[in-house]
Amino acid sequence: MSNANQMALALKEMVGEANAILDPDRIKAYAVDGMAPKAVVAPGSVEEVSKLLAYANAEKLAVAPRGNGTKMAQGGVPRKLDVVLSMLRINRMTEHDVPNLSLSVQAGMTLSALQEKLAATGKGSFLPLDPPYTSQATIGGIIATNSSGPQRYLYSTARDLLLGLKAVSPNGDIVAFGGKTVKNVSGYDMTKLMIGSWGALGVITEITTKLLPLPEASATLLVSFETLAKAGSLTRKVLHSALLPSAMELMDRKASGQLGEKEKYLVAFNLEGVGEAVERQVPEIGEMGKKEGAVDTKVLKGQDERSLWLRVRDFALVTKAPVILKSNFVISGQAEILGSYEKMAQDAGVDCAFIGHAGNGILTTYILENGVAKTGPLVDLIGKFTAEAAKHDGNLVVESCPSELKAKISVWGQPRTDMVVMRRLKEKMDPFDVLNPGRFVGEL
């Protein structure tokens, strides 16, 4: 029997025939950067995941874990790809401790389904994460990619929310770290290590996280400016005040236009919490905006508010941008960098929209036209963007782009001195390079 047949048989045995896709036509949809795997499997239990990885480890196969695939395009071209491991069938809430405000949920559940359930239970709670691909993104994928959204301004990101995590090591070991308690220093903080590890150190099967009670009230304030500098000034003032918006997004004219607003530099504030605090902050920030020279303010509530933030989070879907870049840098660099990017893009003749988490030093660039047609200037531009971010103690990561481009750019930005440790970690934890080889930083 050929190796391929042996593998097919083994996989079918492990997950059941119905849960293994071997037909090349159907497999195409699961290709990563044009590279098709030999099989796609969808295990229904953690034990099955364990068996699969143990098998892959023994046979030196390359495996790519997958949720709904919203971020499969990000990362380096795979060095090798044998099996795509779908986690969609491992998708239950395993424990919801309502009075403890903690939750354990498996990787394959979508965040939106989870939030619905949480809101409907008891007094209502939520997991304060609002990453892109709202209806599709799965818990496992979100955590593995450390995905986040505008509300990180107040609620921070996964590393500040998760209490514990269960995974399967590349060699098939089923492991569990952390737990249900808010504080835990027993052993190494493997939970944090796994967050954002891009599926390269283990397959996340379940997370335990803290929850927050649903806020009493919510409102959104949009403040528009003619000039970027003034918009930046407002964000700076709010950042250093005692005010507590849950989100503060700065966007350029293109982006605000795409969202259906007037084409101005727009600062969007989301305010959530105790009713009185929301009622106070809306007009107060509005006043601060006027002092900085805002030309317009607008308040949104209810469905209008929800719909705006959905479009902000899912801007990638709104614009269908073929190239998306994420720059990170020191907080105070936001307006300056956005301004430089605007100019550089203009000079290069590349059409872009920009949305930044103004209080976190994150800026996402949505390149609106087909990048393949202008490869040269695009590569150049990305280089310039990266250098600019680096000047502000930061970096640039390519979140999505056509595969052809990946050979010409460094999708994970500039390497850093701690690469030496990351390399050693990968070697120790995945000696046979089973998980996502070549896709993460430094081609790990």
Add this chain to the structure above:
Amino acid sequence: MEKESMISELVRLVGRENVLSSAMHYRLYEYDASLIRSKPDCIVLPTSTEQVAKVVKFAHDHKIRVIARGAGTNLSGGSVSIQGGIAIVMTKMNQILDMDIENLRVVVQPGVVTLDLKNVLAKHGYLYQPDPASEKVTTIGGNFGENAGGPHCLKYGVTSNHVLGAEIVLADGQVVQVGGKSLDNPGYDLMGVLGASEGTLAIVTKAVLRIMPKAEAVKTMLCIYNSIEDGGNTVTAIIGAGIIPATLEMMDNLTIKAVEEAYHVGFPIDAAAILIIELDGLKDGMDRVTERILAICREHNVREIRVAKDQAERDKIWAGRKGAFGAVGRLRPNYLVNDGTVPRTRLPETLAKVVEIGKKYKLPIANVFHAGDGNLHPLILFDERDKDELERVHAAATEIMKVCADMGGTISGEHGIGVEKLHGMSMIFSAKDIAAMKRVKEAFDPLNLMNPGKVLPETEKAA
């Protein structure tokens, strides 16, 4: 390598005045705040990253063990050189290097005393949130190595949530930068795994901290109860009502009495328990939330409520809480502090079990706890000169750990595993879990020279 040659080489690397190796100094650096004592082979006090790197490289080349320490107030033996080697004391690296308020960051050397930093920040109206009770003496480096918590971690998280970058010296003497002032640097979250690593993975020579503007308003309440159960139930009810205060601390009668005798802060010595609740944030709605909290307290039979009227009253309440551990030293000469953590909702149950354990082993136990996050600190009181009592203390401590593990919690909430809790690791981790952690250790420190014998139990217990 001969001790004498080692010492002369170290003198060459960091200067005579920064190397200690007399009988007196071995006695001074053989302990921390735990019951464990063991002498290092030499003590150095470097004054720069370069010196740390040189010492570590030298040690690495000669397979000599190293252990970094700050103020040495570790409660689990993490700062004690149980396998000899070079103790690298970081207290002289105590400068604030960069107050970058604009970017909400501060860069410090690891020997900076946490409260000193916070006092400097306070002058500018900013805060570094972690507030371990020992903050007036512990250093940022030590806090990070243990992932120290403190009352405010209920709302704001622990040390590792606020240390965003570091310059570290690896086991082979290489100096690398991890994380930084900016967020989301691509790659594995090495900062994440370094926090709470108790000096077994690398030595931090610079830390980048997150700071934030101080809250507009603060309200501190002292709630007095006639039963611990009522206090515990109040805690659960408050969180259950959807209110997350900044702190929720509790103390039992034995502790209250010791604190009152030591500090005279006005705690009633006949109370079964007191709860310290603090809210912070915008002033709008704070009164209403306070009322809700007080209503919940009343629903649970609170005897008396005192709301602090000003900063002085607030300080007094906190002085009582922060001095609690040391104060019980008046009751009996020594204490062993447990650090088990359980899901908040199971706190009253756990406490009841702790009381039983105290009776079983005939040991007085005073309790202080971060009720809001389920981290208990049963203080088992004894006299270490009584060997029989000491044995019973260890047995009691082990049983308490088991109880916490069985409640779905963990054995250490903030004081670290060190040496003291090594035997408890198998209560919460499988052999495979420990094997995975060992791989991390091997990636950072293949020769096992950095603070060996801590955190991870020996291989017989692992797969």
Add this chain to the structure above:
Amino acid sequence: MEKKEVFGENTRENIYHCIKCGLCIAHCPVYKEVLLEEATPRGKVQLSRHLSEGNLELSEEVKEAFFSTCLLCGSCVANCPSGVHGDHLFSGVRWRAAQRYGIDWKKKMMFQILASRWKMSTSAWFGKWARTMFGGSWIESKLNAGALNVERIPPFNAKPFADTVPEVVKPEGKVNAKVLYFHGCATNYLYGPIGQAVVEVLKKMGVEVIIPKEQSCCGLPIFMSGERDSSLRCIRDTLKLFARKDVEAVVVDCATCGAALKNEYTHLLRDLRQLGEEVTDEEIAAAELLASKLKDITVFIDEHKEWLPKMKANGAKLRVTYHDPCHLVKGLKISAQPRNLLKAIPGVDYVELPGAIDCCGGGGSFQVEHADTSRKITRRKVDHIAETGAKVLATCCPGCSLTISNHLDPAIRVLHPVQLLQKALNG
């Protein structure tokens, strides 16, 4: 290893109550500058343990640690949650160290002088004469006694204070109370004006002041240096004169003398008895009596403020700040009364000193023998005083006054609160 007991039994018990929590480290002024574990109170308690248990030899290095990295300021004692009396342990070690290594002959001579009143006044006279004859600004400005610049040490009193007042000073009119006044060496030989102020203010309050002519040194500087024999002489002499039931209080103008008379005499006598010294029950009872009567002058005045004549404001405002002497705030736990006194004086614009309770760095002979460390600590105090913009620094300890004024901007006067009170009462 030596088997001689280092500590009396009660003192030794302190060792076993140290749980090594390290909270004392936050309050030790020397540790802040030195950053070594031997400079921590905790470290010294642990060394004391090993010395006591015979696990560590009392080497030169150990002796050095106990002398050069400790001001015996008592900050650790005041802040130890377990109530460990580190100061008792440390002075105990100093005693054994002094016995083993002897005391520097200059110091020994100094102590002999302090312990004898006539020797003291003679040498003070001689010192004054020598300074007048051979001193002078130029020479003195070049001379340093450790961290002290000799030029800025105040001149000796023209006559010892004791010679300028009768043994009993009666008030005009009704006698509200009778007190004994222990003026101490500093007031007697350097700070006569403080003594004058104390007597004058008390007189105006209707208090009869008894100033025993035979009084001598309180002994504290002597036994802090480990020299217990001479200090025993001082203690016994003082008890004879001051342990009296027939007065309302024994007042002092010096925090260090106050701590000696109130806290140290009873401790030292009991400790020595446990170590085999011949100490009688009567002596201990006398020490306890004296302790019960002892009050800092500011405490006495504050408790009887209704006896003070009215003070008139004259419109001028003087900015004054206050430094808490270690022996007063940490030893005697007094901090409110001096402030009350200052705030009650019309014309005083009182401003709180940042770090008011931080040690001044003097520590008696510490500043002479360990100049570097001392200077660094004093520097912090001086900087804080400058921050307040005060024109007067008030404090209740001539030791602190000596140290601070030696390094402070000369435009800022250093006075005892009672001197400001005296001025205000005189209009």
